[in-house]
Amino acid sequence: MSESLLRVDDVVVDFPGKRWFAKPFRALKGVSIDIAAGETLGLVGESGSGKTTLGRAVLGLAPVAAGSVRFDGEDITHAGARRRRELSRDIQVVFQDPYSSLNPSMTIGAILAEPLTAAGVARSTARDRIRELLDQVGLPGDAIDRLPRHFSGGQRQRVAIARALALHPKLIVCDEPVSALDLSTQARVLDLLIDIQERSGVAYLFVSHDLSVVRHISHRVAVMLHGEIVEYGDGAQVTSDPAHPYTRRLLMAAPVPDPGRQAVRRQERAAFLATEVTGE
Amino acid sequence: MTTMIVAAGVKPRRGGPLRRMLRDPMAVVSITVFLLIVLLCVAAPLLTSWDPTRAELAAVLAPPSAEHWLGADSAGRDIFSRLLYGGRTSLLGALVTLLVALGIGIPTGLIAGYYQRWFDSIGSWSANLLMSMPSLIVLLAVISVVGPQMYLVMAVFGVLLSPGVFRLTRSGVIAVRKELFIDxxxxxxxxxxxxxxxxxxxxxxAPLVIQASMMAGLAVVIQAGLDFLGVGDSTTPSWGQMLNEAFQNIYAAPMMLIWPGVMIGLTVGALSLFGAALRDAVQDAQPARTRRGDGGVTLPPQVEAAPGAVRPDLGEALLTVAGLKIGYAAAGGGTTVVVDGVDLRIRRGEVHGVVGESGSGKTQTALAILGLLPRGGEVRSGTIGFDGADLATLGRAARGALLGGRIGYIPQEPMSNLDPTFTVGFQLVEPIRRHLGLSRAAARTRALELLDRVGIVDPRRTFGAYPHEISGGMAQRVLIAGAVSCDPELLIADEPTTALDVSVQAEVLDLLRSLQQERAMGVMLVTHNFGVVADLCDRVTVMQHGRVVEHGSVEEIFESPAHPYTRMLLDSTLEDAPPRGPLVTPEVRS
Known part of the structure; x- marks a missing residue:
């Protein structure tokens, strides 16, 4: 393994309590991960596990109370607004909801131009780059003048991916990018992400609740529970033959699309849960 | 599944709010009237040769004539000329108020809403303080200090109106700042x-423009009011001053009251109607809004089933849907058909999966069976046979007796299907009492038993809890308890586990399976997840674009899918896809 592109060390994130003097809610309790250039790290967990918060901490959108986030050797934990704007060249994001992540009143062209003009790219160069991006994510060139509402969920997610790619980033945080999509669209968008990674060498921090999606795209996988990482390692091993009981429970809870094998898995799960209860 | 309905059913109206507004006669008339008034006042020197302040003793209280079109006032000044020049004062005063109110309200509202923290606290405090002041009294006080300087007074009025703008802007910004596109x-x-x-x-x-048009009208009225009270500047003509003047001569020349009154009325009316029209235009831009009876082409509501279609036979079939066609009235006229000729047959004690992607019409079919189609949606043809009755033609009352009693329903979003203002227990007990005619105490016992049956650890606590006090998984268990509370023969579950975490999903599936076996219910399970189908279903119907493409036993569908669409869907599942494996060579960035 080469030296890491992103290194998150013992990061703690607290959200203030709802009422005055209420105890803050600790969303991350000392989490450490690292991602190499060109690598995908899958981050799996159920709702409330803190997986999205970790992605947001890397992006500077969540308040880091302790620990450090290092990118390319530089400590960016508490990078100021100016430095953050510069970092947007290197770190980008694709959100879960392709409906609310695109401003409904802006054309696709204006949405894609935003990161480019913010980085000071000339208008004509930006125009060319936008055409290139649309081509790269498999959208027609005339999409430029259309509004998000003219596109389906999968196509909108392609726009969001194109926006993330605009400045040739080194890392993209993908926060449940396919979970709002239909089954067949989901597979195509995942293949697009893999294809882009193989061509451009971008790294992904891929957040998802779906073990099978994570297995498909990740080189390595981290499993989160209650703000902590409970299992961390090789993707194939974690998603097929997990060591931690929680990961095993997750794996067995996901139904297999095959009636015969699902019946077997159901029995295995019942047996596993029974031993877990008696074991305690 | 509202998004699906939008995607599949009703197309949003075309064109921006501006274009829509220009199609609204009320908007066009009000804008025209207002612009005409502005034009008249601006072009006053071209329209009349009279100086509005020039007094002519010979013309005192003169009636309308060729010389003085609307007559002259008690000082012998030309009323028409004063009307036009006076409008300038009134409109300019309103403009000053508007500029000050927006100039203060918008920036502070934006900053307070976007950054919040201390600025928001100070801003909101000041806004509340200003709003609690009686504006007319403040204005009179200002006049008594600075004298009759009308524009200064109107600027102060702008300050008094600015909290409204501040609040509107702030709440709009707060609503949008959590949106992902901002991140x-x-x-x-x-x-x-x-x-x-x-x-x-x-x-x-948009809301600001609406608010501004209302404020402008208010400013015109306030300005006229102050002048009418006689505290304004008496050297420049204004509509309020003309009212005052006319009022003093109401017996000598009652007609004088009409002209300024008409001008004030027209201006304020045009401004408010414009605001209302704009509000309608903006609201219309929201998608998912459908109008009944908007369609030019309306199909007859009920058409006899096509000859050859199976009439519901009472054999062992519990639910027989034949040739079901569901249409929505489209915005441009005509109908958008979202379900087209669907046949479905569910036997007693059978779990029947209905699978498809968004826009396939699977949820629409389920809603039509329940009689819960959203506004604008209608069963255009076909029959829904349930135990000898045709649900598609059944009256509301008869259908109501079936729903909750013999047909149970489990929705997709557990939280939005529990009323937050009532306890869980109340929501369970009511239908039991209604359908089974039990006493309050008996219904309560039954509800507690049911909560225990669906695996809720402390039934008594959950019974007394409000929906926000329980988790999503618990809420779904409560809804399942409610759906089976009256021992239904048919259970319709619309994506019952989609909103749940995977481990909760497994538990809910186990619960559904054991309940189904225990009570031998027929279940219609609408889902997009083939794992759920494999886990629970006996038979499967695959839908695409509002039609059934394939149906068969669960083994047939999974082992030898006949239709290419079913094969494509099964190939898209990732459960069996190989893992990606470790990163082999750290690639060099190109």
Whole structure:
């Protein structure tokens, strides 16, 4: 393994309590991960596990109370607004909801131009780059003048991916990018992400609740529970033959699309849960 | 599944709010009237040769004539000329008020809403303080200090109106600042000023324009009111002053009262109607809004089933849907058909999966069976046979007796299907009492038993809890308890586990399986997840674009899918896909 592109060390994130003097809610309790250039790290967990918060901490959108986030050797934990704007060249994001992540009143062209003009790219160069991006994510060139509402969920997610790619980033945080999509669209968008990674060498921090999606795209996988990482390692091993009981429970809870094998898995799960209860 | 309905059913209306507004006669008339008034006042020197302040003793209280079109007032000044020049004062005063109110309210509202923290606290405090002041008294006090300087007074009135603008802007910004596209813009390296200008201001624009038109009308009235009270500047003509003048001569020349009154009325009326029209235009832009009877082409509501279609036979079939066609009235006229000729047959004690992607019409079919189609949706033809009755033609009352009693329903979003203002127990007990005619105490016992049956650890606590006090998984268990509370023969479950975490999903599936076996219910399970189908279903119907493409036993569908669409869907599942494996060679960036 080469030296890491992103290194998150013992990061703690607290959200203030709802009422005055209420105890803050600790969303991350000392989490450490690292991602190499060109690598995908899958981050799996159920709702409330803190997986999205970790992605947001890397992006500077969540308040880091302790620990450090290092990118390319530089400590960016508490990078100021100016430095953050510069970092947007290197770190980008694709959100879960392709409906609310695109401003409904802006054309696709204006949405894609935003990161480019913010980085000071000339208008004509930006125009060319936008055409290139649309081509790269498999959208027609005339999409430029259309509004998000003219596109389906999968196509909108392609726009969001194109926006993330605009400045040739080194890392993209993908926060449940396919979970709002239909089954067949989901597979195509995942293949697009893999294809882009193989061509451009971008790294992904891929957040998802779906073990099978994570297995498909990740080189390595981290499993989160209650703000902590409970299992961390090789993707194939974690998603097929997990060591931690929680990961095993997750794996067995996901139904297999095959009636015969699902019946077997159901029995295995019942047996596993029974031993877990008696074991305690 | 409202998004699906939008995608599949009703197309949003075309054109922006502006274009829509220009089609609204009320908007066009009000804008025209207002612009005409503005034009008349601006072009006053061209329209009349009379100086509005020139007094002519010979013309005192003169009636309308060729010389003085609307007559002259008690000082012998030309009323027409004073009307036009007076409008300038009134409109300019309103403009000053508007500019001050917007100039203070918008920037402070944007900053307070976007950054919040201390600025928001101070801003909101000041806004509340200003709002609690009686504006007319403040204005009179200002006049008594600075004298009759009308524009200064109107500026003060603007300050008094600014909290309204502040609050409107602030709440609009707060609503939008959590949107993902704002986060995306931040990550794109866009600076705050630009985010506010481009993404945030766009959202609050429309309500601000509406508020501004209302405030302008208010300013005209206040200005006229102050002048009418006689505290204004008496050297420049204004509509309020003319009213005052006319009022003093009401017996000598009652007609004088009409002209300024008409002008004030027209201006204020045009401004408020414009605001109302704009509000309608903006609201119309919201998608998912459908109108009944909007369609030019309406199909007859009920058509006899086509010859050859199976009449519901009472054999062992519990639910027989034949040739079901569901249409929505489309915005441009005509109908959008979202379900077209669907046949479905569910036997007693059978779990029947209905699978498809968004827009396939699977949820629409389920809603039609339940009689819960959203506004604008209608069963255009076909029959829904349930135990000898045709649900498609059944009256509301008869259908109501079936729903909850013999047909149970489990919705997709557990939380939005529990009323937050009632306890869980109350929501369970009511239908039991209604359908089974039990006493309050008996219904309560039954509800507690059911909560225990669906695996809720402390039934008594959950019974007394409000929906916000329980988790999503618990809420879904409560809804399942409610759905089976009256021992239904048919259970319709619309994506019952989609909103749940995977481990909760497994538990809910186990629960559904054991309940189904225990009570031998027929279940219609609408889902997009083939794992759920494999886990629970006996038979499967695959839908695409509002039609059934394939149906068969669960083994047939999974082992030898006949239709290419079913094969494509099964191939898209990732459960059996190989893992990607470790990163082999760290690639060099190109």
């Amino acid at each position: 995306a813009a931040k990550v794109s390296g866009v600076n705050d000023a630009r985010i506010i200008g481009r993404h945030v201001l766009g959202v609050v624009q």
